[in-house]
Amino acid sequence: MKNYRIKAVKDQGEKEQFLNLPAMLYKKAQLMQDRKMEEAVLSGKHILVQGNLRFLPFLCVSVSEEKESVAGRIALTLYEDEDYGFAGFYESIEEEEVALLLLGACEREAQKAGKKGLKGPIDLSFFGRYRFALEEKMPYTGEPANKAYYPYLFEKAGFQICKRYVSHFYDVLDPSYENVKAKKRLEHFQEKGYRFLHPTKENFDRYLSGIYPLLMERYKDFQGFRHIDKESFLILYSSLKYIVDEEMVFLAYDKEELKGFFLCLPDYGNLLQQSLNPIRLLHILLRKRRPSCYILLYLAVKKGSEGLGLAFSQLVAERLKKKKARSIAALIQKGKASEGYFQDKCVGSREYVLLAKEFS
Incomplete structure (x- = not known):
């Protein structure tokens, strides 16, 4: 049985783990990660992380026989004037426990900050990537591409659909x-x-x-x-x-x-x-x-x-x-x-x- 645990992303090695996970989950043709943008966000240099906010990235790792492997990642963005925390940059293996741990970490921090709830996926804000696609197909430019099981994992963690979108x-x-x-x-x-x-x-x-x-x-x-x-x-x-x-x-x-x-x-x-x-x-x-x-x-x-x-x-x-x-x-x-x-x-x-x- 795998032993999962959550850790905050702090040092450079953990940042690299955060950045490397998407390429482990997607075929090259379906990988829509903007790695340069994510690097700038994690280093605090991106324009969207300037100002009055808290950005809290987390990893979920599997530990066995002193070996550690990354099973999932997430980042919580907290704005003082927002009623909800924004949970974004989500990626994980198809494992319910991993999602529960990642979203649970965000929930605890959002509650500490006095928020009413969480919304996701939102990478920082409207000006980042947000929304889940309900199916995996060859992505087009600007599309939020993700694993098809992500919405299910969020729903298992107590999330409900609040908005629907369509592309024709x-x-x-x-x-x-x-x-x-x-x-x-x-x-x-x-x-x-x-x-x-x-x-x-x-x-x-x-x-x-x-x-x-x-x-x-x-x-x-x-x-x-x-x-x-x-x-x-x-x-x-x-x-x-x-x-x-x-x-x-x-x-x-x-x-x-x-x-x-x-x-x-x-x-x-x-x-x-x-x-x-x-x-x-x-x-x-x-x-x-x-x-x-x-x-x-x-x-x-x-x-x-x-x-x-x-x-x-x-x-x-x-x-x-x-x-x-x-x-x-x-x-x-x-x-x-x-x-x-x-x-x-x-x-x-x-x-x-x-x-x-x-x-x-």
């Missing part, structure tokens, strides 16, 4: 395809004088600064959202200019006021998570130049411009037809209007969940 998959659109409602909505905004444009690499940061207040406002009610300042936002997202296809980033202006944006990203699979070498860099550049699939990732519309999302979807559809590319409408919260765009062309879906546990 679309085949290449036929050149003759039209969505009359979307086309009329786009014409409506164009007649009102709205300008639709794309950023370039040279002006990307300027437009990103304009996107910042709109994104902060429209996403503030999402689970795990934490307000960050503009400087931190630019640090997190300015590198997008090197990997986006500018033609698939849409900005809508009424005179000089930004009314909405829609960011679509080529699907790089897990290329962006892998260490760079000349061959891999070439693969990334080729994928950027001729993507076979786009991830429809971030959409935000200012209050008072409702319906602009459907207009954006018309612009996206027009570009996708020209590029003869598939698409994925990614990680939509169930019940949102955007869940219904182009449902007549949907060829498949994947579901995701966020879980929570209330302390009694």
Whole structure:
């Protein structure tokens, strides 16, 4: 019988154990770990661990005959002004006891801090990775990939699903395809004088600064959202200019006021998570130049411009037809209007969940 125990991650050896576990659990093609990001977080250098929070990483190790092996990991993020602790960076073998020990360690610390409960998986906040996929399939860029048994292990530890999300998959659109409602909505905004444009690499940061207040406002009610300042936002997202296809980033202006944006990203699979070498860099550049699939990732519309999302979807559809590319409408919260765009062309879906546990 295995003897499991929990230990806090403190020294460099324990940090390496924390970092090495995902590669032991996943096939290379399905590994979505951002190791550089995790290294920065564990060393306290990442922008998301600056400020007023406590970050507590743990390992669950199996001890037998004086040999120690890592069976699981987790990290608890505690913010003073949050009612819940965020349990994230979860990885483990398929063993209920391991999950109970890891989540139990988070629960004890969260209770000590006076929290009402735990939510997870949330890696630091909305700006990290969050949500569990309900099945294991080849991941796309930005997808929270995990072992299919993770939601079950959380539920065995007393967690319940608090939010559901869905991604819809679309085949290449036929050149003759039209969505009359979307086309009329786009014409409506164009007649009102709205300008639709794309950023370039040279002006990307300027437009990103304009996107910042709109994104902060429209996403503030999402689970795990934490307000960050503009400087931190630019640090997190300015590198997008090197990997986006500018033609698939849409900005809508009424005179000089930004009314909405829609960011679509080529699907790089897990290329962006892998260490760079000349061959891999070439693969990334080729994928950027001729993507076979786009991830429809971030959409935000200012209050008072409702319906602009459907207009954006018309612009996206027009570009996708020209590029003869598939698409994925990614990680939509169930019940949102955007869940219904182009449902007549949907060829498949994947579901995701966020879980929570209330302390009694």
